[in-house]
Amino acid sequence: MSTFNSIVLLGALLASPMVASGSTTTSYVSGNATNLAPDFSYQGTGGSFVITPASEFSHLWELNVAEGETANLSFSVSPIYVSNFAIFDIAAGINIDSVSALLGLTGGPHSYLVSGVGTGFSGGAYSVGTEVAPVILPVPVPAAIWLMGSALVGWVSIGGLKKSAVV
Structure with a gap:
């Protein structure tokens, strides 16, 4: 499983509604x-x-x-x-x-x-x-924003690693 898929899966699990x-x-x-x-x-x-x-x-x-x-x-x-x-x-x-x-x-x-x-x-x-x-x-809005932000940072990091590996 790629790092990207792992980040998306972790974000989906953490952002799903919790059952009390x-x-x-x-x-x-x-x-x-x-x-x-x-x-x-x-x-x-x-x-x-x-x-x-x-x-x-x-x-x-x-x-x-x-x-x-x-x-x-x-x-x-x-x-x-x-x-x-x-x-x-x-x-x-x-x-x-x-x-x-x-x-x-x-x-x-x-x-x-x-x-x-x-x-x-x-x-x-x-x-x-x-x-x-x-x-x-429901998942509180601030937690959802943090999760989405961390996923974006992961995407940017992976994109930067792939560009530096190509050069």
């Missing part, structure tokens, strides 16, 4: 779910099926979005087995439409209170799911 990595977690903090321990959590993209008692329930979920990631959180329920299903965003102090997902969440903890009444013979059920995507970080 983190460890977003979704945690079941407290409540009366019959199949989850209060410290149940999963990391990254995933989900869980939650079994509720045959009575009123109130479950606290926390989504902690890692730096450099975005997350979508969704809750889904069958109206046959759970009635009065509600999602309350604790930080915003508002109820959220239970059929919609919480999209594009970033930056730290988000807490939600999920409540309803289990109406099935042995209770009710709902599911929670998280999708996590890394944020692609």
Whole structure:
């Protein structure tokens, strides 16, 4: 591989966007779910099926979005087995439409209170799911200028060496 190709390849690698990595977690903090321990959590993209008692329930979920990631959180329920299903965003102090997902969440903890009444013979059920995507970080303009400048200097140097070798 020629020096010119090496310089171009190095410049392309250094100028390509960087992908940030983190460890977003979704945690079941407290409540009366019959199949989850209060410290149940999963990391990254995933989900869980939650079994509720045959009575009123109130479950606290926390989504902690890692730096450099975005997350979508969704809750889904069958109206046959759970009635009065509600999602309350604790930080915003508002109820959220239970059929919609919480999209594009970033930056730290988000807490939600999920409540309803289990109406099935042995209770009710709902599911929670998280999708996590890394944020692609662009290369800052000053770094791109330095990389392009070093490539130009390399081209001029190689051109000067070839001329002096010919003479």
